[in-house]
Amino acid sequence: MLSDRIGETLSRPLNAIVRACARVSPDLLTIIGLALNGVACAFFALAGGKDYANPQLLAIGGVVAMIASVFDMLDGRVARLRGRGTKFGAYLDSTMDRYSDMVLYMGLMILYARLDKTGPMVLVWVAAFGSFMTSYARARAESLIPNCTVGFLERPERIVLLIFGALTNHMVAVLWVIAVLSNITALQRVVYTYVELKRGWGEHPRQDDPEEPR
Numbered sequence: 001m002l003s004d005r006i007g008e009t010l011s012r013p014l015n016a017i018v019r020a021c022a023r024v025s026p027d028l029l030t031i032i033g034l035a036l037n038g039v040a041c042a043f044f045a046l047a048g049g050k051d052y053a054n055p056q057l058l059a060i061g062g063v064v065a066m067i068a069s070v071f072d073m074l075d076g077r078v079a080r081l082r083g084r085g086t087k088f089g090a091y092l093d094s095t096m097d098r099y100s101d102m103v104l105y106m107g108l109m110i111l112y113a114r115l116d117k118t119g120p121m122v123l124v125w126v127a128a129f130g131s132f133m134t135s136y137a138r139a140r141a142e143s144l145i146p147n148c149t150v151g152f153l154e155r156p157e158r159i160v161l162l163i164f165g166a167l168t169n170h171m172v173a174v175l176w177v178i179a180v181l182s183n184i185t186a187l188q189r190v191v192y193t194y195v196e197l198k199r200g201w202g203e204h205p206r207q208d209d210p211e212e213p214r
Helices: 002-020 026-046 055-082 087-114 118-141 155-168 171-198
Strands: none
Touching: 002 055, 026 055, 026 087, 055 087, 055 155, 087 118, 087 155, 118 155, 118 171, 155 171
């Protein structure tokens, strides 16, 4: 998957950054990532002018979102390096990821609202809905079966697409891709869970912590 390739490509520079941030609390890194996504949201919203989206402000928002994604990758790695991974840390990271996603979509919703473009506003909502349901479908499935990572579009791919759309000023095309593939991914996970349960998994709900929903 694209997320695996991204991880392999960035593993060396990320490891260097992880060592540099070893003394920083992983939870603080999680919060910083959310705050940066809030800044990206503001740039996306401000990009909405009278008649067209300001490509410079949109690109700045994309750059900020890219930096935020680095912090999102750092927190878990720093926690493992320090040997201080906790159940609450994993829970906080997963929860803040959902907030970060919705904050970015909110910025795009405001952008198209300021441009008075109803179609793209609906598209943002469908993309946000699919993104949320993709994560929820996995989290709920993994309370019933061991694993549910199937699907075309997980969170890393969605974030990369949003950043690409912002940097290239092709956000509507990107939103179409996310809207379609994220909802297909959620449905894939529903079908996969149904098949796995039919095979005999999940007679009793799992009591351990599910993996971070993506």
